[in-house]
Amino acid sequence: MMVVLVKFVDMELGEIPCKEEKTMKLKETFNSFLETETEGKYFESSTVTYRRKLEVFCEYLIVIGNLSDNNWEDILRGMNEKKFADSAIYYIENYNIQFYSTLDNYFSVIYSYFRYIRDFLGISNNTIDSEEKLKSLKKLIHAKTKDYNLITKKQKSPISDDVYNELLEYCNECINNPKSDLLKTTGYNKAFTDYVSAIITKLVMYAGLKIKSIKALVRSDINEIVNTLNINNYRIHLPDELSSQIRNYLVIRDSIAGNDPKGALFITNQGKELTSNASMFEVLSAILQSREAESVAKFVIMQQIKTGIPLGQIKKLTGFSYITCLHCAELVEQENERTDKNSINRLLDSRLRSLPLYDKL
Template sequence: MVFQQMTDRFLESQKNSGLLNDASIPIYKHKLDVFREYLSDKHGINTKGSLEDSLRQLTIDEVLSSMEYYVKSRDITGAESARLYISVMREYIRYINKKENIKNTLVESFAYDADYEDSFSYVLGKRIEKLKLKEGKNIGHINFSDFERLVKECDRIIDEASPDNIFKPNKPNAKYYSEYRYFTSALIVKLILFSGVKFHVIPTIKNEDINFNHNTIKINEYIVHLPIKLSDQFKKYKEIKEHIPSKTDVFFIEYNGEVFKRNGDVGHILKIAVGETSKSNNSSTIKMSKFAIINMIKKGINEYTIKQLTGYKDNVISYCQEVVDKERLESRNRYLDTKLRSIKTFDAL
């Protein structure tokens, strides 16, 4: 009962923070129910005191043992399911540390680089290898060359957009013309490349969230400056969309005035610009988001802020962190190799 109440508070907190939607709640609840089973079998928790003591004393090995319990009791064969379980546990442990005043030093290990042997990510990787779980195909990220081509294609679409091209009075089916859809989608692509936001965050951005006097945008309660060029392009969009009757206060709208929820054209721009072959438009937007998130991590923006801003969870953030850690390791190796080869005694040896 005590654990269930704490679980309910956690799920409600995640939902209110925009980190969890209705579809994900049963998935999270199932993972936490398994964790409760594990604690009950291992520690026999039956009172608030024994539960809190168990949670305070959690170690990396204990959490990973609960993952093994999940894998074996539910006949899990895929590594991604195991990682999702751990993702839920990370968020839950952070929550009880911050909101339930159940402090645990385990949280500190979450922040270590993945190549650090005491880090949670490092130990998790080793444990998954040991369990011989099947690795699925991970959605990758675009590279800088892709980024440049994407921006060039988006700017071309935006530059060519005009009221004359978009509003064609002789055509009764004007709302279906691609000019407006691609114009809107090109702006969304650039916003994703800038901020890393998940596509479902786009329809939450309202007219009042963009301040053209200060060139700022508010996303998930964070107010950040827009690049000047992108701000000017948003201004052009605002002027053009004023021709469209709309009852909604969201910034990005369809030709018929409804909220813009179409990610098909957003994904199609990636396919045109870089030859993307993925059949999933959702995968295309995730690849663009990951590129932005990787750059944020490189600049030292912390994980919590990135998750709050973008709407992504541990699985995406962990992927991006692993990319950064790998690049840093390669950079350190190149640095060391260059310095060693420059030592006067190198050639003599």
């Protein structure tokens, strides 16, 4: 999905009270807009994320502007810099937004939506259609959000579910069906590079590892008998298929470089330690048109958070910073906002009653 406009923050929203009986016509425009958008490869450019942002905006219009099927067009036409900025404040305060990149994504979606209703529905907005007013809006957003101390460090978006599955399929193809002799040790061996890259990528797809954590792995970190990997002072069991693929890799690796326990786990076809970031993630370029693995790792970190692994342990295991893990937690929380509020309430109530403090109080 194409996103335009100025750099702001985004935070996923939840099941918004965009009341069906009052806003059917507006929501129909949301649906028609989303049908024109191409599903993105990344979490923040996915249809699901776009819809969440639109629902947040809808909620703001209901709460602030008494939105209904009778006045929605007039309200959209009348949105000015102050009202757009106020919608950002509403988003921050009601959804505990901590990252400026989340707000950026929010306004990119809103901008694209307003361009759509102008071009296809004839509903124009003077702020969106004016470069000067957009610049004024950007300054106003900065001024109004300054006191919230949002984290401004640029954040990479996690990949989407579909891209994860596509990447997994491609990695298995490179591992199980190499296109040429893996044992060619002279010159550049594309098949070997893809083979090793696919195994490394699958490790990231399993444990969410940062590249420095992978480079630190040595031969003895793999226990082939019990199928475990030692990583950042943790011992984790490997999935069956990945474990089998790594065992096969080790046979080839050891035939080229020997089995010194302290030798680098991942090597080039010439037996040297693999140090090139680009080569380590060569397979990503076929799916993502990029060799940047952080987006893959962040998808995995989101899944780890969903299972209840504490952020501190995720930070230690993966090697990523607390800020990166916190951004993933923010995205997960946005997803959770969409689940049934009663279910969340029951879970929270149950967990609170299980605390030792409960009986003491």
